């Protein structure tokens with residue numbers, strides 16, 4: 001039965017191209033440039049480690065994650081560490097959306113809302129590796145119709161991560177060849193630019209955040225769902241990160257609104273909301289996150305119209321830090337000790353025609369969805 005060998009050979013060859021070269025000894029894929037070393041796993045297309053230079057020229061791992069890659073699928077908290085939640089990120093209000101006058105019902109996995117498309121979200125899938133070089137890697141996912149409840153039609157997506165000099169670039173493409181469906185993506189990156197090594201400051205509040213084009217933000221209810229209102233933060237107020245480059249994330253800690261600013265019945269301190277990017281020049285830096293302790297500054301450029309900023313209120317101190325982070329005293333991911341910055345379209349814009357984003361958040365046959373951002377690392 002020699003002819004059996006032929007298909008076997010073909011299968012083996014395609015297997016080789018689909019699972020390439022360069023897994024390192026921890027089971028991670030590594031890409032590297034002069035200023036950045038980034039490591040990934042296929043689960044969630046997740047960034048596990050991101051090493052950049054601090055003010056002493058040392059390599060510092062500035063993102064959250066676990067040493068043990070087997071723990072990502074097991075972690076009960078599942079904070080979506082540096083992965084791609086899809087096909088529609090963040091919240092869908094009351095688990096409902098409408099396309100062409102037909103209303104679809106999605107899974108309520110976050111109070112009375114849907115978060116990250118429900119419990120079968122993309123951050124829970126093992127993606128395929130479809131390309132790999134020394135400085136880039138591409139992951140792909142095929143999301144079958146209704147595999148996240150109420151999200152109909154096949155979606156095919158890919159993310160390419162690449163590094164060059166001191167920049168980490170992320171590019172996503174997606175399509176929905178069969179029907180119109182909600183489609184909105186992000187990279188859910190969590191930072192602590194001190195790698196939890198600042199003995200004086202385990203919390204994130206002393207990192208500075210500058211978003212010069214983002215004085216407007218979406219007002220949200222107690223469940224972090226936008227109400228529809230768009231507000232403007234006056235200089236120096238709770239949600240102001242636009243008026244100057246040196247505002248610490250904790251600049252409004254003394255404001256009576258701070259302990260409940262992200263809802264949770266008044267229990268969510270800090271930030272978990274969406275800031276609009278208005279009138280930014282092409283290729284402008286729209287977010288700068290920095291910390292004096294490490295001296296590292298991270299600059300975001302993006303083609304997206306805003307960012308979610310989440311200051312890790314719901315981290316409960318049970319998760320261990322990676323061995324690349326922390327000190328003898330700092331060993332856990334404690335409350336408010338990191339910040340997630342997620343470039344994306346308006347949260348729940350599919351349910352807010354008044355914002356004019358509905359067409360951007362629904363893709364169907366013939367539409368090519370794309371998303372691009374980059375983080376450039378430098379020193380203060």
Ligand SMILES: *[C@@H]1O[C@H](CO)[C@@H](O)[C@H](O)[C@H]1NC(C)=O
Nearest residue numbers: 098099100101102103180364
């Ligand atoms: C949706 O309903 C409105 C009002 O009934 C109607 O004018 C419109 O043509 C419908 N659109 C589609 C795509 O069916």
Ligand SMILES: *[C@@H]1O[C@H](CO)[C@@H](O)[C@H](O)[C@H]1NC(C)=O
Nearest residue numbers: 109115116118119120121124
């Ligand atoms: C993603 O899906 C998993 C189960 O597959 C679920 O436990 C988790 O809560 C979901 N994530 C979010 C943020 O909804």
Ligand SMILES: *[C@@H]1O[C@H](CO)[C@@H](O)[C@H](O)[C@H]1NC(C)=O
Nearest residue numbers: 125126127128140141142143
């Ligand atoms: C990976 O590719 C295989 C073969 O094309 C496909 O069956 C599978 O669904 C893909 N996995 C994901 C997560 O999309």
Ligand SMILES: *[C@@H]1O[C@H](CO)[C@@H](O)[C@H](O)[C@H]1NC(C)=O
Nearest residue numbers: 145146147148149150151152
């Ligand atoms: C989607 O799946 C659910 C069960 O998970 C099922 O009840 C529903 O009918 C499905 N919807 C479609 C349009 O297939």
Ligand SMILES: *[C@@H]1O[C@H](CO)[C@@H](O)[C@H](O)[C@H]1NC(C)=O
Nearest residue numbers: 033034035163164165166167
């Ligand atoms: C990378 O850095 C080198 C040396 O600093 C510079 O010559 C080169 O133009 C940079 N390349 C890019 C793509 O920025």
Ligand SMILES: *[C@@H]1O[C@H](CO)[C@@H](O)[C@H](O)[C@H]1NC(C)=O
Nearest residue numbers: 198199200201206248292293
């Ligand atoms: C916070 O930053 C300020 C000014 O940048 C600095 O004086 C202070 O020592 C820092 N505090 C901690 C705990 O790092």
